[in-house]
Amino acid sequence: MPESWNASSNSLEVRAAGIIVPVVFFLIFLLGTVGNGLVLAVLLRNGQVKYNTTNLFILNLAMADLCFIICCVPFQATIYTLDGWLFGPFACKAVHFLIYLTMYASSFTLAAVSVDRYLAIRYPLKSRDLRTSRNAAVAIIVIWTLSLLFAGPYLSYYQIVHYHGLPICVPIWEDQRRKILDILTFVFGYLLPVVVVSLAYARTIKFLWTSLDPI
Known part of the structure; x- marks a missing residue:
């Protein structure tokens, strides 16, 4: 009896996962597509992108997120x-x-937004010459260039292997x-952007405070 109960429990878990997982991913896809699509539509329709560095960064962030979705x-x-894996190598x-x-592009863009907001609040007049649309465009080009360099190794990192006759897409490297690639991904894709964002907003809050x- 216990074995039959275990088999039945495993079968129920597999069935539940087969229903819940597609629903969750569908909701992520739907909300992500609609949300980022609305951001792009509002910015591009109103023509705000040409005159606001923050909006340029937000546009870039929405494009990166939409690409991922x-x-x-x-x-x-x-x-x-x-x-x-049924889609080939x-x-x-x-x-x-x-x-x-897109992960790198999003992380770097969030860091750029935090620095841009700090400069706009802390040095509203002095930062005008720096916070131009041209410089924002240059920053976005640098963001995507760095993202391409850091993401490039993953083109050879993932490969198709066959396990019990089934093709599976898995990372295969020495x-x-x-380890080196995982460390670089953690440091440059997560740790450094988090440090930049934290410092920028911490200094912004301190300045505003x-x-x-005094009352």
Whole structure:
């Protein structure tokens, strides 16, 4: 009896996962597409992008997020719902490359937004010559260039292997190179952007707090 109960429990868990996972990914896809699409529509329709550096960065962030939602989320959903990778070796490399490319672009853009907001609040007049649309465009080009450089190794990182006759898309690299790449991804894709954002907003809050007139 216990074995039959375990088998029945496992079967129920598999069925539940087969229903819940697609629903969750569908909601992520729907909300992400609609939300970022609305951001792009509002900025581009009203013509605000040409005159505001912050809006340029927000536009770039929305484009990176929308790219991730459209190009990556549907494929990621199939990993949890299908037995194997059915889209071939090119998609295996391209999807995971885009995942890290958009991750880096989003992280770097959030850091740029935090610095831009700090300069606008702390030095509203002095930063005018620096916070121009041209400089924002240059910063966005630098963001995507760095993102391409950091995400590039993932084109050879993921490959198709066969496990029990099923094709699976998995990372295959030497242990040492894999550790180095994972460390670089953590430091430059997460740690440094978090430090920049935290410092920028901490200094902004400190400035606003000390600027308040005593009651």
